[in-house]
Amino acid sequence: MFEQVLDPVNGSLGLSALCAVLPLLTLFVLLGALRVKAWIAGLVALLVALLVAVVLYSMPVDQALLSATEGAAFGFFPILWIVLNAIWVYNLTVETGHFDVLRRSFEKVSPDQRIQAIIIAFCFGALLEALAGFGTPVAITVVMLMALGFAPLKAAAVALIANTAPVAFGALATPIVTLATVTSGVNDDPGLTVDNLGAMVGRQTPILAIVVPLVLVFVVDGKRGVRQTWPVALVSGLAFALAQFVAANYISVPLTDIIAALVSAAAIVAMLRVWTPAESPDLAREAVAAGGGRHTGEVGAGATAGEELGDRPGSQGPRDPGAPASREDGPVVPDTRGEVLKAYAPYLIIIVIFSIANISAVKTALAASPWTTVFAWPGLDVFGPGSDTELASTSYTFNWLPAAGTLMILAGILTMVVLRISPARGLRAYGRTYAELKWAIVTVMAVLALAYVMNQSGQTTSLGAWLAQTGAFFAFLSPILGWIGVAVTGSDTSANALFGALQVQTAAGAGLDPVLLAAANTSGGVLGKMVSPQNLAIAAAAVGMAGKEGELFRKVFGWSLVLLLGMCVIVVLQSTGALSWMIP
Numbered sequence: 001m002f003e004q005v006l007d008p009v010n011g012s013l014g015l016s017a018l019c020a021v022l023p024l025l026t027l028f029v030l031l032g033a034l035r036v037k038a039w040i041a042g043l044v045a046l047l048v049a050l051l052v053a054v055v056l057y058s059m060p061v062d063q064a065l066l067s068a069t070e071g072a073a074f075g076f077f078p079i080l081w082i083v084l085n086a087i088w089v090y091n092l093t094v095e096t097g098h099f100d101v102l103r104r105s106f107e108k109v110s111p112d113q114r115i116q117a118i119i120i121a122f123c124f125g126a127l128l129e130a131l132a133g134f135g136t137p138v139a140i141t142v143v144m145l146m147a148l149g150f151a152p153l154k155a156a157a158v159a160l161i162a163n164t165a166p167v168a169f170g171a172l173a174t175p176i177v178t179l180a181t182v183t184s185g186v187n188d189d190p191g192l193t194v195d196n197l198g199a200m201v202g203r204q205t206p207i208l209a210i211v212v213p214l215v216l217v218f219v220v221d222g223k224r225g226v227r228q229t230w231p232v233a234l235v236s237g238l239a240f241a242l243a244q245f246v247a248a249n250y251i252s253v254p255l256t257d258i259i260a261a262l263v264s265a266a267a268i269v270a271m272l273r274v275w276t277p278a279e280s281p282d283l284a285r286e287a288v289a290a291g292g293g294r295h296t297g298e299v300g301a302g303a304t305a306g307e308e309l310g311d312r313p314g315s316q317g318p319r320d321p322g323a324p325a326s327r328e329d330g331p332v333v334p335d336t337r338g339e340v341l342k343a344y345a346p347y348l349i350i351i352v353i354f355s356i357a358n359i360s361a362v363k364t365a366l367a368a369s370p371w372t373t374v375f376a377w378p379g380l381d382v383f384g385p386g387s388d389t390e391l392a393s394t395s396y397t398f399n400w401l402p403a404a405g406t407l408m409i410l411a412g413i414l415t416m417v418v419l420r421i422s423p424a425r426g427l428r429a430y431g432r433t434y435a436e437l438k439w440a441i442v443t444v445m446a447v448l449a450l451a452y453v454m455n456q457s458g459q460t461t462s463l464g465a466w467l468a469q470t471g472a473f474f475a476f477l478s479p480i481l482g483w484i485g486v487a488v489t490g491s492d493t494s495a496n497a498l499f500g501a502l503q504v505q506t507a508a509g510a511g512l513d514p515v516l517l518a519a520a521n522t523s524g525g526v527l528g529k530m531v532s533p534q535n536l537a538i539a540a541a542a543v544g545m546a547g548k549e550g551e552l553f554r555k556v557f558g559w560s561l562v563l564l565l566g567m568c569v570i571v572v573l574q575s576t577g578a579l580s581w582m583i584p
Contacts, residue, residue: 001381002063004458006465009056017466019056020459023049023450024498028484038490039439042446049450053457064453066380070396071452071497075445077398079178079493081405082171083440086131088433089346089412090140095429096419101335101343103144110272112280113150114217114229118236120144121162122213123265126240127347129166130257131408137163139538149283150220156539157219157555160530164563165209165240167492167526168201169248169256172354172404175492175522176201176253178448182500183518185393186384186455187508191515191584194253199584200519202248202256204570205526206241208563209260213237215559221283228277232268239267249584252358254404258351346415353407353414366402373398382456393455444494451497460501467502468509475575478503478517479524479567483560486528490535495525512575516583520571527564530556 009016026048030041046068053059053067093099106119124144125137138159145155168175176198184192191197213233217225226233243263247256335343356362366372380394400406416426434441454460467474481503485495503521504514529535536549545552573579 001383002059002457003383003387004385004456004461005057006385006458006462008058008458008462013462013466016056016462019052020454020462022052023454023459027447027450027498037439039442039446042443042450046446046450046453049453049457049459052459053453057457057459059457063380063382064457066377067382067452067456068449070377070380070394071449072445073396074178074181074452075448076441078403078405079171079174079448080437080441080444081403082174082408083405083444084433084437085405085408085412086171087136087437088430089131089350089408089415090128090136091429091433092412092415092419092421092426093343093346095421095425098339098343098419101339103147104335105340105343106144107148109269112229112277113148113283114220114225114277115232115268115272116148117145117150117158117162117216117220118213118233119265119268120148121158122216122236122240123261123268125159125162126166126257126261126264129163129170130172130255130261131347131350137166138535142539152545153552153555154220156545156552158216160535160539160552160556161215161219161559162212163529163535164526165205165212165244166257166261167486167529168205168522169198169244169253169260170492172254172408173198173256174404175496175525178493179496179500179518179522182393182451182455182497183504183514185391186460186501187504187514188392189504189514192504192518196515196584197519197522198253198256199249200515201522202245202253203582203584204519204523204567204574206245207570208523208526208567209241209244210234210237211563211566213240215563219559221281224281228279231275232271232277235267235271236264240264252354255351255354255358258347258354262351342419345418346411349414349418350408350411353411354404357402357407363402367399371399371401373400380456385458385461391456393452444491447491447494448497451501454498455501461505464502464505465509467506471510472512472575474506474510475512475517475520475572476568478506478520479527479564479571482521482523482525483528483564485521486525487532490529490532492522492525492529495528496522513580513583516571516574520567523571524564524567527560527567531560 007013007016009019023045027041027045030036030044031038036044050064050068053064054061090099093102106116106124109119110116121141125141128137128140141162142155142159145158146152150158173194177194180192180194180197183197213236214226214230217229217233240260240263244256244260247259251259357366374395374397377394377396382391382394383389384391412426415421416423470477481499482492482495485499486492499521500518503517507514507517531553536552540549540552570579574582
């Protein structure tokens with residue numbers, strides 16, 4: 001048994017908080033300053049957290065290690081279980097060449113690069129974020145944009161900036177699932193559930209979504225781009241925002257980005273039937289004339305980014321004899337309607353499966369035994385300060401059938417049937433997915449283990465109590481904390497695991513709404529995605545600019561700060577009478 005102590009270091013809350021921050025500082029310094037590989041940084045930071053827990057917080061060694069094992073288990077299931085299976089489904093489409101069919105179908109919607117940036121980076125990128133997350137949208141959309149003639153730096157900047165509004169609900173709402181788990185484990189507020197937190201985030205990020213398409217067309221073509229294409233950019237942003245709000249609050253939190261991406265894309269297609277830009281300049285030719293032509297062999301460089309991420313965007317792999325011809329095979333044969341339908345089939349299958357799983361009766365049935373089992377983590381016995389009740393986080397939920405990752409496996413099997421992929425070939429692709437993501441697996445499990453050790457040893461509690469002394473001003477700092485977490489780790493899920501508990505504990509001490517600040521951690525975090533070293537490396541490698549991440553960083557850093565400031569203002573207003581009615 002272990003009972004947390006708020007100020008274990010010399011009876012001082014300040015000193016205890018200073019010691020509690022050591023694991024986070026270790027992670028940040030190793031990743032941000034020393035540029036150590038993420039999996040190594042995660043393991044070292046975990047070791048520091050264990051030492052602080054045992055030596056300074058007097059947590060028994062067995063309880064500290066058990067906390068780490070529970071966190072690592074949660075990191076694999078359900079978190080990595082979603083990501084791995086989602087990327088496998090994507091890899092199946094690459095195997096057969098149908099991913100190229102999908103790319104060409106986007107190209108036909110509009111020849112205007114400014115509109116293509118919205119369709120591919122914003123809409124399709126949001127769909128990829130919804131299904132996989134963890135850098136996948138950037139790696140894939142960068143390659144697609146370059147295949148359409150975008151200059152390297154511009155393609156990378158567009159992909160990074162677009163990968164903001166959808167991030168909170170990425171990988172079937174994995175960041176919010178994580179947030180609900182770590183926050184409900186340290187605070188008994190009934191609102192700290194997936195549905196309620198998703199609803200709150202769905203009242204913050206949609207405001208951001210309205211602006212992002214306008215920023216994209218500005219990045220692509222400056223003031224002229226905004227002046228000539230603002231109607232379609234605004235329609236896209238508004239459609240995405242409205243769909244994201246409605247889906248997060250009234251339909252399904254895991255399906256939020258899928259619905260928003262499809263609604264936004266449909267709105268663009270409908271808009272283009274009745275409106276076209278007054279002028280569609282050939283931006284690729286203008287770039288060449290200005291000396292900004294594309295680098296030789298840029299598209300092929302996409303494999304480098306994919307290998308770092310764990311997939312291979314744009315690579316074909318062995319193709320079925322009857323698969324559609326790709327651009328690299330020689331003259332492009334027009335895609336038949338059937339092949340286009342097959343290219344979209346995996347995403348339609350996913351939508352149908354998750355829609356069925358979220359029907360109230362089905363959802364209730366799957367939440368019961370034997371499909372879902374909740375049990376106390378063996379041997380773990382942790383109580384909060386002065387409490388006679390065990391922490392909720394010491395219980396583990398094993399929902400093996402309704403888990404999003406399991407539903408993705410079902411979607412993958414149906415995709416194999418539709419695309420006529422043999423079981424042997426599908427299994428080989430599945431094995432490759434795990435092999436390619438091996439270091440990502442270690443990283444995520446280490447970061448979640450770190451978070452659980454900090455939360456259950458009381459380190460997070462000490463930090464929260466200390467930060468609560470800032471009072472109402474913490475509402476402004478809350479999104480910044482999330483931004484820092486994502487900027488360093490590259491993951492909104494990891495940032496929520498690190499700071500989610502801290503946010504709600506600080507909220508309780510400062511008299512602020514814990515649901516609001518927990519959501520603010522997620523919503524602020526999405527804006528750190530574009531400046532995270534992980535995402536910068538993926539984007540730079542994809543456009544053949546490995547080693548020039550600093551140039552790309554300068555291109556997007558200003559946008560990140562401006563949008564972050566806007567989110568801070570939104571959260572402050574929601575914490576006061578001005579917009580407090582927006583809190584569910």
